[in-house]
Amino acid sequence: MRIFVMLCLSLMLASSRSASAQNTCHRADVTSAHFIETLNMMMDTSQTAFRAKLQMPLVTSSAIVLVSDSATCARAGLAGDSIVKVFVPNAVYAPTTAPLYVIKIGTSFAVADLNQTDQSDFDWVFIFGPLWEYRGSMRM
Numbered sequence: 001m002r003i004f005v006m007l008c009l010s011l012m013l014a015s016s017r018s019a020s021a022q023n024t025c026h027r028a029d030v031t032s033a034h035f036i037e038t039l040n041m042m043m044d045t046s047q048t049a050f051r052a053k054l055q056m057p058l059v060t061s062s063a064i065v066l067v068s069d070s071a072t073c074a075r076a077g078l079a080g081d082s083i084v085k086v087f088v089p090n091a092v093y094a095p096t097t098a099p100l101y102v103i104k105i106g107t108s109f110a111v112a113d114l115n116q117t118d119q120s121d122f123d124w125v126f127i128f129g130p131l132w133e134y135r136g137s138m139r140m
Contacts, residue, residue, distance in 0.1 A: 023077030025067050026099045031114065032066050035103055035125065038140050039064050039110060054127045054136040059106035067102040067109070076102040076111045079132040086134055101125075108135070 026032060040061050042051060051058065067073060077096055084091045098115040107130040112123050122139040129135055 023073050024099045025073040025102045057106040063106045080111050
């Protein structure tokens with residue numbers, strides 16, 4: 001019985017940690033419309049090389065959609081947080097919990113976190129493959 005209680009407490013603690021680190025997605029707004037419009041423009045034949053560089057699939061406009069599914073948004077948060085490790089392997093940051101813009105592009109994803117303190121005139125959008133492998137980034 002004691003082992004069972006300890007197991008239950010451990011599971012509750014682990015689930016509360018993962019829940020606190022989960023992200024939500026932004027709802028449709030002017031910014032998401034801009035991202036979707038830009039991604040649609042990338043489906044033009046003149047952008048073939050850039051799409052290839054990001055391993056982004058060629059899709060119709062109906063396959064470029066804003067994500068609202070909580071599980072996908074949470075996964076996007078984990079993937080986005082992993083980007084820091086790509087550029088600064090020893091960096092230690094608290095997980096992002098603020099809403100993200102997550103856009104599905106066929107089987108790939110674009111993720112933007114506008115909650116960063118970056119003062120530039122553009123937003124960084126990170127591209128991930130179907131298994132959430134980082135494929136590159138672009139400015140929008």
